[in-house]
Amino acid sequence: MADKFDRDRLVKLLGMLGSAHDGEVLNAARRIDAMVRAGGRGWNELLGPAETMPGPKRVPDxxxxxxxxxxxxxxxxxxxxxxxxxxxxxxxxxxxxxxxxxxxxxxxxxxxxxxxxxxxx
Known part of the structure; x- marks a missing residue:
């Protein structure tokens, strides 16, 4: 079941967290939580370890x-x-x-x- 995780839907729901309507924000948060639980994943699996996400590097000025x-x-x-x-x-x-x-x-x-x-x- 974890293989069928709908990333595009998650991205859309995350975008709704910025809504000016509190009801939409709460509904999106609950749907996101339900998706994560139904997919058998935790936030750590979704986000990955912090050390694998390097920060942006700039070219020396x-x-x-x-x-x-x-x-x-x-x-x-x-x-x-x-x-x-x-x-x-x-x-x-x-x-x-x-x-x-x-x-x-x-x-x-x-x-x-x-x-x-x-x-x-």
């Missing part, structure tokens, strides 16, 4: 890499900050630098340029 290198080479940047910047550099090269870290990097670099701690190339 050369401008951000240059900014990191300039900050790391600057003598007026503290050693503590350089440790954080080095970790950010590794994350950038691996395609895992978050948008928040990118924003932080750009702010730090801009501040360092304004203060004369970094000479841009």
């Amino acid at each position: 050369r401008a951000d890499l240059r900014k990191l290198d300039e900050l790391l080479a600057a003598s007026r940047v503290s050693d503590i900050l350089k440790l954080r910047l080095a970790a950010m550099r590794e994350a950038l090269k691996a395609g895992r630098l978050t948008d928040q870290d990118r924003h932080l990097l750009r702010m730090l670099h801009r501040k360092a340029v304004i203060e004369g701690a970094v000479v841009t190339t």
